[in-house]
Amino acid sequence: MIFLYILISILLVLFLITLIPVGIKARYKNKVYCVLKIGFIKIRLLPEKPKKKKTKEKTKEKKSEKENQKETSFKKLLKQNGVSGIINILKRIASLAVGALKDIFKHIIIRELSLDVVIGGDDAAETALNYGKTCSVVYPAVSVITQSCICRDFNVLVSPDFTDGSESNATCKLEADIKIFWLVKAVIVHGFKALGVILKLQKANEPVNKDENLNNND
Secondary structure (H helix, E strand, O other), rough: HHHHHHHHHHHHHHHHHHOEEEEEEEEEEEEEEEEEEOOOOEEEEEEOOOOOOOEEEEEEEEHHHHHHHHHHHHHHHHHHHHHHHHHHHHHHHHHHHHHHHHHHHHHOOEEEEEEEEEEEEEOHHHHHHHHHHHHHHHHHHHHHHHHHHHOOOOOEEEEEEEEEEOOOEEEEEEEEEEHHHHHHHHHHHHHHHHHHHHHHHOOOOOOOOOOOOOOOOO
């Protein structure tokens, strides 16, 4: 009976941990500032703290070793599965990534999204052209983000500055979070799918079936 109480207590604590929000708070004005928040804990991501310089020789050796390992792995995959098999593998990986991102994004809460872009140029014609191009990129991108996530507050403005010789600039603020539960769920669900692909890759004598359907896309 005591063991059952302990087990229930552990499960309850783990469940409560999954309810902790994980998020970022970022802003841009001439430079990027970004903080990772895990509950009440804040970890600065940008600007990065200065790191100790490593010797150039050690860095070059590590890079060459990694490149050799990547080259060997790719050659092995190509030999086992052929070009069409490699393409099929990449499609599977892309499908898994898209599915995982969809599951995660629909549970992200954007508490603040603010973007103010001013477009300038050497003359009015150049400014107008750049303004049109920027609008055609910024507004659709923001629309996709706000429709994919739970957006509480957003304000996006792109405006032209027709003063000759004016410079373009932008300011941005973003505050968003997601509960650990949804991240764990996505890792478990899509992790098993990814594990299936990895196991097939590890079987040297079993090439990937070219005609196999990309099931479980959602």
